[in-house]
Amino acid sequence: MNPTPEPPEIGFGQRLKIQRTRKGMTREVLAGLVGKSASWVKALETGRLQTPKLPVLLRLAEALRVRDLAELTGDQSVRVDLFTGPGHDRLPAVRDAINALPALTEREAPPVEHLRARLAQAWTARHSSPHHREVLGQLLPSLIEDAQLAAHQAEDRTTRRHAQAVLAEVYALSQFFIAYQPAADLLWRVAERGIVAAQDSGDLHAIGVSAWLMAQAHRDAGDWDAADVVTTQTTDLLEPRVGDAGDDPLAIWGSLVFEAGYTAARRGEIGTAWGYWDRAREVAGRLPATYYHPVTSFSQAIMGAHATTIAVELHAGGESVRQSERATPTGIPSRPRRARHEIEQARAYYLDAQPEAALATLEAAHEAAPETIRYNGYARRILLEEMDERDGRRQRRASALADRMGMLTV
CATH class of the missing domain: 1.10.260.40 (lambda repressor-like DNA-binding domains)
Known part of the structure; x- marks a missing residue:
């Protein structure tokens, strides 16, 4: 034969x-x-x-x-993983907590009010720490276990719905920790569990948060149509209900409107992308000037950063720089979100053929939150290009930052 x-x-x-x-x-x-x-x-x-x-x-x-x-x-001998960062030391403990079965323990769950207070403290800790994944990695295992336990042990419908809303947001917090780590299976698990818990709760804010993160997961996986379905269906659900529901549901609705624009920009749809941004800005204008959403960062202060993202995703170099220079990072209270905006600014400068400015901005992002830039594929892409640059000074500068980020560790 x-x-x-x-x-x-x-x-x-x-x-x-x-x-x-x-x-x-x-x-x-x-x-x-x-x-x-x-x-x-x-x-x-x-x-x-x-x-x-x-x-x-x-x-x-x-x-x-x-x-x-x-x-x-097709060359498997030289693997360059662009959009997945390193695995955090605390990832195994978080994975174990997510995979645990709360029904197998007789320990009594803490009250839902206590869980909600711990959750709020965890969001505050994330926003204030330059090493936000380390902070979340310490807090999440017990928080996940207790939230799962509370949802499982709830004896009446009202308590169960409140517990499910908290659990959905705990899964959202987990998604921020897991994102861009080599744990795609775990990311989808918490995203899907978050949607289910939010729907069971009937809480508008929980539904919006879980849908916002699910849309991002679809878009980052390259499934733009699925991302559109999630944002469209959820904004349609929320729009008639957010008028008197308070600032948080209004902000999550605005966040979803912007996400639709983000996906349109990824497709290269200029008018559609900016149209959604305009609509999101109108929603932000209905919020208090000092308001800042604890999960999505949606606020009046973030709209300049969102405009930078739209321009960068549309690969409009000059417009990206103009938008980024209008949006000062100092107005963003969250350190990881501020670092992400600085990475978007660096992308703008790089698109506009200003590599020195891009490197300087990446260095500022590293100062704001090393654990944001370390896991960011766009930052790594710029540094990989600059390390291949013939200009020795730029090459050395990029290599030094890459070394601080752990990119050169074997």
């Missing part, structure tokens, strides 16, 4: 076409996102052009949300 022949090697161009079509992108859209022409994309896909160099590869990977360059290059 003849041996089974080896499958033919899939070339870079074919891999690129597969990834592009999976995301539902036209050649024109992908080309626009990386600053090239549709004919250039076609030449790559048909093999008339060879595999591009690292800087262009990284831009393609970012536009397609490819998590590892090997998915494009």
